[in-house]
Amino acid sequence: MAVKNRKRMALTGNEAYAYAMKQINPDVVAAYPITPATEIVQIFAKYVADGLVNTEFVPVESEHSAMSACVGASATGARVMTGTASQGLALMHEILYIASSLRLPIVMAVVNRALSGPINIHCDHSDTMGSRDAGWIQVYTENANEAYHSVIMGIRIAETVNLPLMVTLDGFIISHEMEVVEVLEDQEVQEFIGERKPLYNILDVDNPITVGPLDLQDYYFEHKRQQVEAMKYAKEVIKSVVEEYNKKFGTDFPAFIEPYRMEDAEYAVLAMSSAAGTMKEAVDLMREKGEKVGLVRLRVFRPFPFEELREVFKNIKAIGVMDRADSLNTMGGPVFNETRSALYDLETRPKMMGFVFGLGGRDFPIEDAIHIIERVKALKEGKKVDMVEYIGVRE
Amino acid sequence: MAEKLTLNLKELSKRTEGLASGHRACAGCPFPAIIKMILGAADDPVVVANATGCMEVVTTIFPYTAWPVPWIHNAFENAAATISGVESAYKALLRKGKIPGNKKIKFIAFGGDGGTYDIGLQSLSGAIERGHNFLYVLYDNEGYMNTGIQRSSATPFAAHTTTSPAGKVIPGKTQHRKDLTEIVAAHNLPYAAQASPSHWNDLIRKVRKALSVEGPTFISIISPCVPGWGYPEHMSIELAKLAVETKFWPLYEVENGYYKINYKPRNPLPVIEFLKPQARFKHILNRPDLIEEIQRFVDERWERLLWLEQRKPEENK
Amino acid sequence: MKKKGWKELPEGAIIPAAPTSPEFKTGDWRIQKPVWNEDKCVHCLLCWLYCPDSAIKVKDGKVVAFDYEYCKGCGICEQVCPPKIRAIEMVKEEI
Numbered sequence: 001m002a003v004k005n006r007k008r009m010a011l012t013g014n015e016a017y018a019y020a021m022k023q024i025n026p027d028v029v030a031a032y033p034i035t036p037a038t039e040i041v042q043i044f045a046k047y048v049a050d051g052l053v054n055t056e057f058v059p060v061e062s063e064h065s066a067m068s069a070c071v072g073a074s075a076t077g078a079r080v081m082t083g084t085a086s087q088g089l090a091l092m093h094e095i096l097y098i099a100s101s102l103r104l105p106i107v108m109a110v111v112n113r114a115l116s117g118p119i120n121i122h123c124d125h126s127d128t129m130g131s132r133d134a135g136w137i138q139v140y141t142e143n144a145n146e147a148y149h150s151v152i153m154g155i156r157i158a159e160t161v162n163l164p165l166m167v168t169l170d171g172f173i174i175s176h177e178m179e180v181v182e183v184l185e186d187q188e189v190q191e192f193i194g195e196r197k198p199l200y201n202i203l204d205v206d207n208p209i210t211v212g213p214l215d216l217q218d219y220y221f222e223h224k225r226q227q228v229e230a231m232k233y234a235k236e237v238i239k240s241v242v243e244e245y246n247k248k249f250g251t252d253f254p255a256f257i258e259p260y261r262m263e264d265a266e267y268a269v270l271a272m273s274s275a276a277g278t279m280k281e282a283v284d285l286m287r288e289k290g291e292k293v294g295l296v297r298l299r300v301f302r303p304f305p306f307e308e309l310r311e312v313f314k315n316i317k318a319i320g321v322m323d324r325a326d327s328l329n330t331m332g333g334p335v336f337n338e339t340r341s342a343l344y345d346l347e348t349r350p351k352m353m354g355f356v357f358g359l360g361g362r363d364f365p366i367e368d369a370i371h372i373i374e375r376v377k378a379l380k381e382g383k384k385v386d387m388v389e390y391i392g393v394r395e
Numbered sequence: 396m397a398e399k400l401t402l403n404l405k406e407l408s409k410r411t412e413g414l415a416s417g418h419r420a421c422a423g424c425p426f427p428a429i430i431k432m433i434l435g436a437a438d439d440p441v442v443v444a445n446a447t448g449c450m451e452v453v454t455t456i457f458p459y460t461a462w463p464v465p466w467i468h469n470a471f472e473n474a475a476a477t478i479s480g481v482e483s484a485y486k487a488l489l490r491k492g493k494i495p496g497n498k499k500i501k502f503i504a505f506g507g508d509g510g511t512y513d514i515g516l517q518s519l520s521g522a523i524e525r526g527h528n529f530l531y532v533l534y535d536n537e538g539y540m541n542t543g544i545q546r547s548s549a550t551p552f553a554a555h556t557t558t559s560p561a562g563k564v565i566p567g568k569t570q571h572r573k574d575l576t577e578i579v580a581a582h583n584l585p586y587a588a589q590a591s592p593s594h595w596n597d598l599i600r601k602v603r604k605a606l607s608v609e610g611p612t613f614i615s616i617i618s619p620c621v622p623g624w625g626y627p628e629h630m631s632i633e634l635a636k637l638a639v640e641t642k643f644w645p646l647y648e649v650e651n652g653y654y655k656i657n658y659k660p661r662n663p664l665p666v667i668e669f670l671k672p673q674a675r676f677k678h679i680l681n682r683p684d685l686i687e688e689i690q691r692f693v694d695e696r697w698e699r700l701l702w703l704e705q706r707k708p709e710e711n712k
Numbered sequence: 713m714k715k716k717g718w719k720e721l722p723e724g725a726i727i728p729a730a731p732t733s734p735e736f737k738t739g740d741w742r743i744q745k746p747v748w749n750e751d752k753c754v755h756c757l758l759c760w761l762y763c764p765d766s767a768i769k770v771k772d773g774k775v776v777a778f779d780y781e782y783c784k785g786c787g788i789c790e791q792v793c794p795p796k797i798r799a800i801e802m803v804k805e806e807i
Contacts, residue, residue, distance in 0.1 A: 027487040030480060056487035058479060061521030068473035068518065072444060072480025075467055078488055080480075098469055103724035162723065199724050202465040203485060205440035205500060210727035212468035213455035222718040223725040229718070404757035405773035416766045416782035417733030422741060423786035427764040454733070457725065461733035595761060629787030629802075632762055 006182035006250075013144040013174035016181045017083065017109045017167075018043035020151040022053055023189040026107075027078035030058035030069035032088060035121045036171040037111035040083040063088035067095035067106075074104035075211055077198035079155070083109035085171060086127045090115060093131060096164070100135030100227060102212060103199055105158035105165065107151065108136075112273070112324070113171040114360045122361020123171035125272070125324040128301075129334050135227050137165040137234055138302040140272045144169070144179040149251060152184070155193045156241050161234045162199050163227075170274040172361065184249060192248065231303040238300060256305035258297040259312050261287060265294030267318040267380045269372060270309075270339055272298045275322060275357070275364050282369030293373050298335065306342035313343055318351040318380035320372055324358045332356060332388035351379050357391035368392050400600045400607075402436065407599065411435035411463075418461035419453040423621045423628025425592050425635060426450055426534050430505075432595055433532060434464065436602035439499040442481055443467070446474035446510030449541040450534065472514040475522035475531055478504040482527045501606050502529040507618075508549035509539045512575050523582045523611040530605045530612045533575065536620035544623045548573040551643075552692060553685045554675045556623075561678035566685060571692050579613045580649045586612040588648035588657075593636035597646055597657055604648075617644045625674025634672065641669040642697045647704075654703040666690045734782075738765060742785030744802045748778050752799035759789035759800060 011019060018040050021029070029048075031041040041059075048057040058073075060066045063084050074080040084092065089110055099106055114120040115127050128138060139154060141147040147169045158165040169175055184192075200209055215223060235256075242255040260280055262268060271279045276297035283295045296312055298305075313319060321340070323333020331337065336354030343350060355372050358364045368391050379385045402410075413431025420427055426449070434441065443466045445451045451468045454461040469477040482502045488494045506515055511533045519531060538556050539545040546559040552571045555561040559568035580587045585608045590598040598616065605612035619626070619634040626634060638644035639658065643666055646658040666689050670676040679685040722728050755775055760768045767783040769776050790800045 027491065027493075028480065028483050030483070054487070054490055056483040056490075058483045058525065060476065060479075061517060061524070065473060065476035065479075065518050065521055068469055068476035069480030069483065071469050072467065072477035072482075073484035073487075074480075076481055076484040076488065078484035080484070094470055095473070101725060199722075200726050200728070202442055202467050202481065203488070203494065203500060205442065205465060208463060208465045208730040210455050210460035210462055210466045210730050211724070213457045213460060213725065213727055214452050215457045215725050218715060219457045219721070219725070222716070222721055225718040226721065226723055230723070404761055408757055408760060408770045408773060413766050415731035415733045416779065417731075417736040417738060418765070419736075419738070420764055422764070422784035423788055424764050425762075427766070428762045431761065431766075455727070456736075458727055459733040459736050460727045460730050463731050466730070592762070627787075629791045631786075632788060632792055 009181050009183055010178050011144055011181045012039070012176050012178050013147050013169045014039035014111065014176065015043060016144040016148040017151060017169065018047070019183065020148050021081055022047045023184070023186050024079070024081070024152065024155055024193060025053045026055050026081045028056045028058065028070070028073035028080045029082060030060050030066045030073065031082045032060050032063045032066045032084065034063070034085050034088040036113055036175045037083050037085040037088070037109060040109055063091040064095065067092040067099065070106045071095060071099050071102065071104060074099070074106050075102065075200070076203045077196060077201040079196050080106045081108065082106065083111070085111040086113035086115055089127045089131060093134070096131055096134035096136060098212070099164045101223065103162040103230065105162055105196070107154045107158050108164070108166045109151070110166045110168045111171045111175045112168050120360040121171070123173050123324070124359045124361065128166065128168050129325040132302060132334060135163065136302060137163055137300070139165065139167045139300055140298065141167060141169050141174070142273060142276050142297065144174055144177070145181045146253065147174065148181050148183065149245070149253060152189055152192060153241050153245050157234065157237050159196045160237045160241070161230055163230050163234055168273070173274045188249070192245070235303050235305070254299055256300045256308045257312060258299060260295040260297065262294035262296065262312060264292055265316060266292040267376050268294045268296060268313065268316050269320045269322065269376060270296045270298055270335065271322040272301070272335065273324070275324065278364055278366055279369050282366055282373055285370065286373050291373070291377065293377070301335070304338055304342065309339060309342050310346060313350060314346055316350050318376050320353055320355055320376035320379070322355045322357060322372065326356045326359065336388070353379050353385055354388040355391050356388060362392050364392065400603045401596060402599055407432070407435040414454060414461040415463060417459060419456060420449070421621050421628070423631050425631040426618050429534055429592050429616055429618060432592070432599050433503065433602050436599045437501055437606055439501045440464070441501045441503050444469065444474045444478040444481060444504045446504070446506035446515055447471035448507040448510055450505055450507065452541060471510050473518045474504040474506045474510060474515060475519040478502050478529045479522040479525060479527040482529050504529060504531045506531070506533055507541070508533065508535045508537060508547045512548045512573055520582065523579065523584050523613070526610055528609055528611070530602070530614065533613070533615040534618040535615055536618045536623055537572070538620070538623050540620045540623040549575070552689055553679050555678060556675070566678055566682060574696070576615050583652060584613065585610045586648065586650050588613070589615045589644065589646055591617050591635045591639050591644055591646060593632050593639060594646060594658060601648060623675070626672045630672060634669070637664065637669040640664045641666045641693065643669050643693050645697060645700055647700055653706065653708050654700065656700055656704055666693050737781050738784055739781045742783060742805050744785045744787065745780065745783065745805050746778055746785070746787070746789050746800050747803055748775070749799045749801070752797055754797055756794060758792045758794070762788050762792050764788065
């Protein structure tokens with residue numbers, strides 16, 4: 001439903017993300033280049049050099065310092081953004097937890113890339129899945145257009161719940177592919193995000209506060225409990241912000257999950273990010289053959305939308321869950337494990353299997369997507385399948 | 396620019412009370428006095444970032460804080476990166492008119508030798524190279540004291556620590572200390588200095604000097620450690636003084652690349668006078684060869700400083 | 713002091729009002745205590761400067777009191793008191 005003719009730009013995922021950052025015009029960006037997220041930093045540095053933003057850009061000497069500087073900056077009440085991938089995110093790992101426990105709404109682009117080792121530069125989700133318990137909101141996007149809009153919504157969500165938020169896009173597949181992105185006007189972005197209202201401000205020298213004290217047995221647990229509550233609150237806020245955004249700008253983004261041809265589906269696949277696009281096509285092809293198969297795209301992994309998943313899958317007989325990362329626990333990836341856990345309490349529990357695919361940027365062609373659907377169908381029919389199957393790997 | 400660089404103690408006492416009482420630093424720990432001098436030296440309000448370490452731990456056990464100024468602790472190795480973020484935000488918010496233009500704030504990071512010489516060296520180097528406007532204060536107690544006295548690259552040769560123990564074969568640490576002030580000076584920053592709490596007048600002047608210049612500045616301050624060095628708790632200031640009088644800890648500054656030794660002991664004491672009261676050197680008191688090696692190292696570095704000091708700025712030639 | 717629950721504590725684990733440490737008394741760490749002789753004192757303030765526990769109180773540039781609620785008895789004040797003055801003496805703490 002197009003409210004009016006939006007400006008359309010041909011942008012890669014990285015360009016779209018950087019363009020959103022330009023329109024947001026954050027107070028501080030501290031970042032370090034890493035493939036395939038480098039362009040975000042590069043493009044943004046050029047915006048700064050050309051005076052198109054009045055952000056303080058801090059070209060730090062590592063991702064660890066990037067996140068550390070973001071924490072310091074955000075503790076002043078400033079609006080702070082950064083971007084990274086893979087090893088960079090791993091190097092930030094320690095500080096991710098500090099950012100969330102200090103309740104700092106830093107918004108970060110993560111261009112999904114396989115974690116070393118062996119070293120690889122291409123897409124999988126091992127990087128952000130490794131950060132899944134760091135207390136950050138995680139939004140996984142399917143394409144450049146969604147990434148662009150998710151960043152703008154992300155600022156509002158993060159600053160409302162006072163939690164940091166990462167918007168992820170698949171390395172190279174989305175970060176470097178050019179697509180049509182329907183952009184907002186600068187003014188619309190500014191009005192939507194508004195001013196940040198921080199919990200505290202360490203530049204308030206007249207009211208000195210202590211941030212990041214030693215928190216031992218007596219209080220640490222209470223502060224962690226607060227973070228759980230903040231994540232619960234994030235669910236409400238994500239829902240309302242996405243609704244408001246759709247209404248205001250005529251978009252139709254799903255808040256947590258996007259059901260695709262699920263109306264009369266008997267079995268289904270759960271997928272994330274760019275692979276969901278391929279899977280939509282496979283579902284269409286199988287539907288043409290009369291298969292009652294559907295797809296659910298998981299858009300938000302933290303907080304985990306277990307209620308929405310229960311609702312959408314309550315009448316489904318068999319589900320295949322796709323993971324672009326393996327937990328190396330001999331029972332598949334994190335999306336499979338958490339989804340299976342979420343559906344455990346359903347009255348009629350579906351049969352479930354996991355698929356690990358696309359590690360290290362391994363292609364995920366339509367044939368593989370169809371193969372996954374066929375395997376889930378076999379599961380539905382009671383044929384023998386493995387609990388976790390590996391797609392596209394040579395034996 | 397500060398009106399004048401020196402302050403007497405009467406003036407200082409009117410400017411600050413230092414840390415509040417009730418912190419849990421060991422009896423006799425000198426860093427609360429160092430903090431008092433620094434907070435009192437500052438003309439403008441300050442915001443402090445503190446690396447993980449004794450200072451952070453003992454002053455901020457939730458819900459108790461001893462800090463009278465805004466203070467942030469992030470992690471062990473990133474005090475410099477953290478303060479660089481705070482300072483960047485300050486600049487951005489000033490530019491955007493979100494804080495009043497006349498609101499002057501100074502930024503100070505504190506780190507121990509573990510968080511500065513070792514795990515935080517990269518973060519410090521990066522923040523100095525980027526030219527943020529901040530003062531980094533290293534309180535050097537020559538070891539990882541917070542985790543129970545392990546060696547750092549600031550631990551002196553032959554000192555006993557729990558990871559450089561004096562054993563039957565190996566007599567403590569086998570390496571000399573790294574010269575961090577020189578490493579920092581190599582960043583060509585406007586001001587770097589070494590100071591000692593025993594020489595409070597010199598320390599306060601250095602802090603005021605550092606806070607009055609634009610850009611990154613650095614002061615390394617010796618901070619004797621009662622349990623780590625092993626001496627009676629009333630002796631902290633006395634030991635800091637002995638470190639200076641033996642030339643073990645030269646008081647000097649590097650201003651825009653020019654060196655100046657601020658105090659030259661007229662009758663320098665042999666280094667043994669500094670080592671003797673400390674249990675961490677007890678095992679070498681009967682090893683003249685090792686004491687001699689420490690003396691040689693101290694003398695060599697002093698000679699090097701004298702040589703560096705010969706290069707004078709144009710106007711002083 | 714009753715410890716607050718998670719619903720009552722400020723978010724972000726911050727300590728909103730600084731400083732709060734005086735609520736924690738450290739005076740019972742002491743095994744010896746400084747006795748200050750006001751008559752001998754020349755108010756050079758070295759003891760105030762070096763007291764790690766901010767337990768020596770100064771008003772208008774003069775020492776006015778020693779705060780035994782916090783003094784840990786380290787003895788630095790006695791040590792830094794000028795030798796010709798000796799206005800502070802450490803004595804064994806009586807329990």
